[in-house]
Amino acid sequence: MSSRETILKRLRERSDGPLTAPVSDFAVVTGRGWDAAERVARFERLIGSVHGEVVHTSRASWTDTLAEVLAAKGVMRLALGRQHPVAAEARSALADGGVELVDADRDIEEWQREQFESVDAGLTSTRGGIAETGSLWLWPTPDEPRLISLVPPIHIAVLDADSIEDTFFDVVECHAWAQGMPTNALLISGPSKTADIEQTLAYGVHGPKALVVIVRHTGGVPA
Amino acid sequence: MSAVQDAVHTYTPREFHRQAHDALGNPQIRDNFRRAMDGLMDKRRGVFSDWDLETLRELGANIRLRALAKLPDLLEQLEANCQANGIRVHWASDGDEACRIIGEICQSHDARAVIKGKSMVSEEMHLNAHLEQAGIEALESDLGEYLVQLNEQTPSHIIMPAIHLNTDEISEIMHTRTGTERTRDVDYMTAAARQQLRERFMAADVGVSGVNFAVAETGTLCLVENEGNGRMTTTVPPVHIAVTGIEKVVEQLRDVPPLYALLTRSATGQHVTTYFNMISGPRKPDEHDGPREVHLVLVDNGRSSIYQDDELLDTLRCIRCGACMNHCPVYTRVGGHTYGTTYPGPIGSILMPHMLGLEETKDLPTASSLCGACGEVCPVKIPIPDLLVRLRKESVGQGRGNVPGAGVKRSAKEVAAWKGFEWLATHPAAWRRTTALAGKLQKLLPSSIGPWTDYRSAPKPAKASLHALVKRHRRGEGES
Numbered sequence: 262m263s264s265r266e267t268i269l270k271r272l273r274e275r276s277d278g279p280l281t282a283p284v285s286d287f288a289v290v291t292g293r294g295w296d297a298a299e300r301v302a303r304f305e306r307l308i309g310s311v312h313g314e315v316v317h318t319s320r321a322s323w324t325d326t327l328a329e330v331l332a333a334k335g336v337m338r339l340a341l342g343r344q345h346p347v348a349a350e351a352r353s354a355l356a357d358g359g360v361e362l363v364d365a366d367r368d369i370e371e372w373q374r375e376q377f378e379s380v381d382a383g384l385t386s387t388r389g390g391i392a393e394t395g396s397l398w399l400w401p402t403p404d405e406p407r408l409i410s411l412v413p414p415i416h417i418a419v420l421d422a423d424s425i426e427d428t429f430f431d432v433v434e435c436h437a438w439a440q441g442m443p444t445n446a447l448l449i450s451g452p453s454k455t456a457d458i459e460q461t462l463a464y465g466v467h468g469p470k471a472l473v474v475i476v477r478h479t480g481g482v483p484a
Numbered sequence: 485m486s487a488v489q490d491a492v493h494t495y496t497p498r499e500f501h502r503q504a505h506d507a508l509g510n511p512q513i514r515d516n517f518r519r520a521m522d523g524l525m526d527k528r529r530g531v532f533s534d535w536d537l538e539t540l541r542e543l544g545a546n547i548r549l550r551a552l553a554k555l556p557d558l559l560e561q562l563e564a565n566c567q568a569n570g571i572r573v574h575w576a577s578d579g580d581e582a583c584r585i586i587g588e589i590c591q592s593h594d595a596r597a598v599i600k601g602k603s604m605v606s607e608e609m610h611l612n613a614h615l616e617q618a619g620i621e622a623l624e625s626d627l628g629e630y631l632v633q634l635n636e637q638t639p640s641h642i643i644m645p646a647i648h649l650n651t652d653e654i655s656e657i658m659h660t661r662t663g664t665e666r667t668r669d670v671d672y673m674t675a676a677a678r679q680q681l682r683e684r685f686m687a688a689d690v691g692v693s694g695v696n697f698a699v700a701e702t703g704t705l706c707l708v709e710n711e712g713n714g715r716m717t718t719t720v721p722p723v724h725i726a727v728t729g730i731e732k733v734v735e736q737l738r739d740v741p742p743l744y745a746l747l748t749r750s751a752t753g754q755h756v757t758t759y760f761n762m763i764s765g766p767r768k769p770d771e772h773d774g775p776r777e778v779h780l781v782l783v784d785n786g787r788s789s790i791y792q793d794d795e796l797l798d799t800l801r802c803i804r805c806g807a808c809m810n811h812c813p814v815y816t817r818v819g820g821h822t823y824g825t826t827y828p829g830p831i832g833s834i835l836m837p838h839m840l841g842l843e844e845t846k847d848l849p850t851a852s853s854l855c856g857a858c859g860e861v862c863p864v865k866i867p868i869p870d871l872l873v874r875l876r877k878e879s880v881g882q883g884r885g886n887v888p889g890a891g892v893k894r895s896a897k898e899v900a901a902w903k904g905f906e907w908l909a910t911h912p913a914a915w916r917r918t919t920a921l922a923g924k925l926q927k928l929l930p931s932s933i934g935p936w937t938d939y940r941s942a943p944k945p946a947k948a949s950l951h952a953l954v955k956r957h958r959r960g961e962g963e964s
């Protein structure tokens with residue numbers, strides 16, 4: 262008998278008899294009832310508490326904000342996609358600036374060392390945010406592959422304020438994740454960190470040292 | 485540098501008492517653990533304060549129980565959905581078989597270098613040693629694991645592997661092993677490790693990771709981490725092998741958010757970790773990064789035995805948060821290595837006897853004062869103290885005999901003594917005669933009775949029993 266059969270048989274022929282599966286009540290992880298302003302405020306407070314930086318801007322002028330962030334962080338080379346509107350708008354806005362744009366939609370084998378060693382920041386869109394934990398959720402695509410939010414020392418993420426939801430559970434349910442998962446789905450809540458050296462927090466141990474979230478608003482922009 | 489020299493020391497659960505004695509005599513170890521555990525307990529308290537913690541724990545326990553109730557079906561469903569997603573699934577009855585499977589996958593790719601994300605199951609089966617024997621280098625990439633590996637040690641905590649080391653000791657280890665400057669600057673050391681490991685990620689042929697939750701419904705592997713080394717391990721090398729115990733499966737995707745909320749808060753007092761990485765397949769043809777091949781190795785290694793018994797089953801609800809060790813007064817004083825097992829602390833004491841047998845681990849269930857702290861903080865409400873008592877019973881042959889090595893501590897003398905006591909206590913006349921005699925022979929009774937009298941004086945029976953005194957009092961004789 263194969264190990265697979267042996268294991269399954271042992272589990273099925275359980276000596277104390279079959280178990281009854283309880284029904285779960287998920288009320289405790291949903292139904293927060295926060296309004297839009299509260300969601301933004303919570304998101305900012307939570308991600309800020311783990312060293313994530315939040316910059317508010319309007320939907321119309323977000324690329325100006327991006328340019329300011331890049332200048333403030335001294336970013337010379339920015340990796341980004343091409344097709345996603347975030348990437349496309351960033352590309353046209355930055356076309357004749359001083360920042361070199363690095364195509365992220367290439368097989369990693371072609372540019373691994375370049376990505377690891379000479380890209381200053383990665384720009385990505387996000388699918389949404391989570392107010393309760395201050396998290397971003399991303400489903401990397403061929404246009405914006407997995408590693409541009411991980412390998413460069415700075416990750417700049419663009420988030421629409423109205424895509425922030427209350428809880429992780431709400432996101433999984435409302436967007437029917439179970440109907441079809443991508444190769445890789447990610448929650449990102451702050452820059453990479455460790456406390457492995459005597460409980461002292463240090464950032465950027467493997468991933469980005471800094472995470473900047475550009476929050477785009479269609480209505481008023483909070484101060 | 486006590487802990488640095490400690491590297492050559494190998495620990496075994498058989499020597500628990502001697503190791504505990506040594507650890508208690510080492511102020512550095514006690515200090516390092518005390519400080520770390522105090523901090524972790526405070527953080528956990530803070531992060532749960534605005535939560536309906538009891539309801540959430542109830543839900544967590546309920547989700548884990550539901551998964552276990554359907555375990556064989558869910559494992560098959562997980563396998564089918566993983567395969568549909570392009571993940572290859574392997575089954576291993578024990579650690580050796582799992583090592584063999586992983587070794588063969590590595591060899592089929594001519595792999596020479598494996599990079600590892602944190603995985604306690606791989607520690608449990610001694611994967612690194614196995615790979616090294618096959619000429620394959622296995623390098624840990626979680627910073628704590630990396631430091632512990634540089635120091636030729638094993639983790640002393642399941643979440644924070646290097647918690648037994650302080651900054652000076654780590655600086656010394658990095659200096660001797662990697663040539664960095666001696667420093668107390670944590671940012672400098674972290675940056676140096678980043679640099680050293682980046683090269684290794686790029687050069688690795690295979691990435692090996694653990695799994696926190698495996699979702700049957702969608703064939704998804706979930707990994708929880710702060711550093712990003714897990715994402716690197718599962719994305720950069722061309723082959724990813726995930727290895728996990730068969731109990732890690734959950735039924736649905738919606739089961740994941742509550743367990744994740746409990747895990748991060750219980751483990752490190754965080755609302756959320758930096759990364760939650762959900763993998764549902766290898767790189768698709770149009771994608772530009774990620775491994776070309778993903779394997780899942782499902783390891784039994786004693787779990788299906790634990791599964792047989794209604795009471796012991798609770799052990800399998802564990803989500804490996806480490807809260808029970810953070811709150812354990814014994815763990816905090818003796819540290820993780822003292823236990824001599826992959827999983828230390830309360831969870832180790834209820835899990836390792838099944839993996840190694842009670843012959844090896846008979847002292848672990850007694851490494852507890854049964855204060856109850858572990859059971860109170862456990863996010864999935866495992867009644868750890870009850871399980872410790874059950875294993876104590878098993879070890880003296882008073883249980884159901886469902887644990888390997890049951891009865892190892894059974895001593896004919898002890899059994900006879902209790903039998904005698906039982907008889908006496910149920911025969912009043914004989915009881916009175918014996919206690920009266922014991923009172924008279926006071927001086928002749930032994931003053932040393934085993935370990936009990938190492939730190940205490942032996943009990944002396946009173947000249948007259950309480951019973952006799954009351955009787956006399958009633959007769960109006962007063963005390964004599």
Ligand code: SF4
Nearest residue numbers: 802803805806808862
């Ligand atoms: S037994 Fe409970 S407290 Fe201990 S590691 Fe497992 S889940 Fe956490």
